[in-house]
Amino acid sequence: METFGVGMSEIVVRKGAAKYLCLGLGSCIGVAIYDPRADVSGMIHVMLPAAFPDRPVDQIGKFADTGIPALLMAMEKMGANKRNMKVAIAGGAQVFKFNNTGTNQLDIGRRNGEAVIEQLTKAGLKILAKDIGGTHGRTVTFTVPDGQVEVKTLSQGVSELCNLADNRERSAA
Amino acid sequence: MGVIITIDEMIDRTADLPVIPAVALRIMHEADSNTASASQIAMLLARDPALASRVLRLANSAYYGLSGQVFGLKEAVVVLGLRCVKNLALVAVSYPWLSKPLHGYGLDPKDLWMHSHGTAVAAMLAAQRSGRLRDDEAFTAGLLHDIGKLAMNVWLERKTEALIQLSSLNGWSFVECERTVLGYDHGQVGGRIAERWNLPLSVIDSARYHHEPDARPDPSLVVDAVHLGDYLASALGFGMGADGLQYALQPNTLVRLGLHPQDIDRIADDLERERRLQAESFEEIVA
Numbered sequence: 378m379e380t381f382g383v384g385m386s387e388i389v390v391r392k393g394a395a396k397y398l399c400l401g402l403g404s405c406i407g408v409a410i411y412d413p414r415a416d417v418s419g420m421i422h423v424m425l426p427a428a429f430p431d432r433p434v435d436q437i438g439k440f441a442d443t444g445i446p447a448l449l450m451a452m453e454k455m456g457a458n459k460r461n462m463k464v465a466i467a468g469g470a471q472v473f474k475f476n477n478t479g480t481n482q483l484d485i486g487r488r489n490g491e492a493v494i495e496q497l498t499k500a501g502l503k504i505l506a507k508d509i510g511g512t513h514g515r516t517v518t519f520t521v522p523d524g525q526v527e528v529k530t531l532s533q534g535v536s537e538l539c540n541l542a543d544n545r546e547r548s549a550a
Numbered sequence: 551m552g553v554i555i556t557i558d559e560m561i562d563r564t565a566d567l568p569v570i571p572a573v574a575l576r577i578m579h580e581a582d583s584n585t586a587s588a589s590q591i592a593m594l595l596a597r598d599p600a601l602a603s604r605v606l607r608l609a610n611s612a613y614y615g616l617s618g619q620v621f622g623l624k625e626a627v628v629v630l631g632l633r634c635v636k637n638l639a640l641v642a643v644s645y646p647w648l649s650k651p652l653h654g655y656g657l658d659p660k661d662l663w664m665h666s667h668g669t670a671v672a673a674m675l676a677a678q679r680s681g682r683l684r685d686d687e688a689f690t691a692g693l694l695h696d697i698g699k700l701a702m703n704v705w706l707e708r709k710t711e712a713l714i715q716l717s718s719l720n721g722w723s724f725v726e727c728e729r730t731v732l733g734y735d736h737g738q739v740g741g742r743i744a745e746r747w748n749l750p751l752s753v754i755d756s757a758r759y760h761h762e763p764d765a766r767p768d769p770s771l772v773v774d775a776v777h778l779g780d781y782l783a784s785a786l787g788f789g790m791g792a793d794g795l796q797y798a799l800q801p802n803t804l805v806r807l808g809l810h811p812q813d814i815d816r817i818a819d820d821l822e823r824e825r826r827l828q829a830e831s832f833e834e835i836v837a
Contacts, residue, residue: 385786385822403787403795424786424822425815432816435823472781473723473796482811483799485785485818514790531656531792532714 378520383407383422386439390419390451397519402468404486406493406509408445409465409519409526410502411541412457418521418541419457421448423468425485426492441492449500463541464502465526466493467517469509486510506539557734557742564701568647570747573598574639578690581636582750591632592624595639604642604835605635613831633686640693641667645836647700654706655699656792664829665789666693671825673772673779675817680807683771691756691772692779694749698740698757705732710792717796724793725761737761764800774803782818788825 380396381389385405389397397420399407411418421444428440438444449459469490481487490509497504508515508528516529517538524542529535561567576594580586595602602623609626610617620626627635648663655662670692677688706713706728713727720726725735741758752772759766760780763773781799784790804811 401787401790403790404785405787425818427815429816429819432819439819439822470785470795472785472799483781483801483804483814485814512795514787514794531794532718 381420383420385422386424386436386444388419388421388438388444388448388451390417390448390455391521392417392455393522395521397517399468399517399519402515402517403470404468404489406441406466406468406489407515407517407519408448408493408497409517409541410448410452410462411519411521411524412452412461413463413522413524413542414461415456415458416522417452417455417457418519419448419452420519421445423489423493426488441489441496445493445496445500449502459501462502463524464497464504465506465519465539465541466490466497466504467508467515467526467528467538469493470511470513470515473512505541508538554733557739560705560732560734561701561739561743561746564704567701567743570749571598571601571643573601574643575748577636577639578750578753581632582687586632588624588627588632591627591635592622595623595635601639601642605638607835608638608642608832609635611831611835613828633684637670637686637689637693640690641832642836644693645833649837652699652703652791654703654710656710657699657789661789661791662696662699663789665783665791666696667829668783668786668788668821668825669693669695669776669779671779671828672782672817672821673775675820675824676775676778676807676809677771679813679817680771680775680809682808683775687750687752687772688775688779690750691753692776694740694744694753695756695760695776695780696736696740697743698736698738701739701743702728702732702736714792722796723761723798724796727796735761761797762800763803769802769806771807774806777803778807778809778817782814782821786818786821 378394383399406423408421423441424439427442428434437447469486471484471486513530518527524540526538528538609620649660651659670689673688673692674685677683677685716727728735744754744757756773756776759773760776763777
C-alpha cells in the first residue's frame with residue numbers, strides 16, 4: 378500500500394487503498410475523511426483558521442475555511458458522497474501557558490480546532506472522533522480500506538482514535 | 551536535586567561541542583559594525599574557501615532568483631547585502647551541528663535544524679512587521695537560540711522521560727523541569743556558550759532569555775522577536791521534540807514589538823512559505 382505524507386497545507390485524496398501520514402502536528406490539525414461506500418478517502422493538514430481577505434491564498438489547504446471545502450469537493454469529484462463520509466480530527470495543541478489573559482488570538486491551536494469543526498459542521502458532516510488540544514505534538518496515520526485512524530504522541534505512544542470504516546470509536550473524544 | 555556541576559564545568563565536560571569557525575565569527579562582528587564594507591566581508595570569506603564556495607552557491611540558489619549570475623564573493627555581498635551574506639555564512643556553518651539528532655530532547659536528525667531555521671525566519675518576519683529592529687539580527691539570533699541544547703543533550707539522555715513526567719505532574723514548563731533536574735536550563739547554558747564563543751550580545755541574550763524575555767533586566771527587541779519566532783516554530787511543529795509545546799508565551803513581547811495579536815496569523819502564513827522556499831533552496835547546498 379502506498380503511503381502519502383500529508384505535509385503542512387497539503388490536501389491528498391485517493392480512491393482505493395492508501396495510507397496517509399500527517400507528521401508532527403502542533404497547533405495544526407489533521408482531518409481524515411472516508412466514504413467507505415465509494416472507497417474514496419482524503420486528508421488535509423490545516424495550518425490556520427481562515428484565509429486573509431486582503432491576501433492571495435498561496436496554498437488552498439493552508440486554511441480551514443478554504444481547505445476543508447476544497448477537500449470535500451475533491452472527494453466528491455472522485456465519487457464520494459457527503460452522506461457517507463466519516464470524519465476524524467486530531468491536533469490543535471497549544472503552548473503550555475499563557476502568562477496573561479486576553480491573548481486568545483495567540484492560541485492558534487484552539488482557534489484551528491474551532492474553525493475546522495465549524496467548517497465540517499457547515500458541510501453537514503458528523504465528526505466520529507476527535508483528539509484535539511493539549512500541549513503535545515501528534516502524528517496521525519490513516520489507512521484505508523480498513524479505516525483505522527491512529528494518533529501517536531511522545532508520552533502516550535500509539536493509540537487508535539477510531540475506525541472510519543465501521544464507525545468504531547476507541548478513545549474518548 | 552540541586553546543582554551537581556557548574557554550567558562552565560558542564561560545557562567543558564561535554565564532548566563533541568561544535569566550535570564556531572573564526573571566519574564566521576569575524577563576519578558576524580564585521581557585519582554589525584558601522585564601518586563594514588563589501589570588500590572587507592568578501593576578503594574575510596575568501597580566507598575560508600570551503601565556506602566561501604557554499605556561500606556563493608547559496609547566493610546563486612533559486613531562493614534569490616539570481617541563479618548563476620553571482621560570480622564572485624564581492625559581487626554576492628554587493629547584490630545581496632553584507633548582512634544577508636553574514637546569515638548565509640551562518641546557515642552554512644551551523645547546519646552540520648543543528649542537523650544532528652539530539653536524543654536527550656527526542657529530536658531526530660534535522661529536527662533541531664528545522665526548528666532553529668523556522669525560528670530564525672519567524673523572528674526575521676516578526677522584526678520586519680515590527681519595524682523596530684533589524685531583521686537580519688533577529689534571523690541570526692533565531693538560528694542560534696537553542697545552542698544550549700547541543701550541550702544539555704548528553705546530560706539529559708537518560709532523564710527525558712522523567713522530565714516529561716515532571717512537567718505533566720506539576721504543570722511546569724520544560725525549562726523549569728531542566729532547572730530542577732540539572733540545576734540550569736538550556737537557555738542559561740546556551741547563553742554561556744554564546745559568551746564563550748564571543749558571539750554578539752543579541753545572540754547571547756536570545757540564547758539565554760528566549761523562554762523568558764521579561765526576565766532580562768533591560769528588555770531587548772531581538773530577544774522578543776526570537777521568543778515569538780520560537781513560539782511560532784514550535785506551535786507549527788517545525789522539528790518538534792520531547793519538550794513539545796511545554797513552554798510559556800510572554801505576550802509582553804508583542805507589545806514591545808508594536809505587534810497586534812492579529813499579526814500572528816499573518817506572520818505564520820509568511821513563515822510557512824518563506825521557510826519552505828529557503829529550505830528547498832538551501833538544504834542540498836549546506837547538507
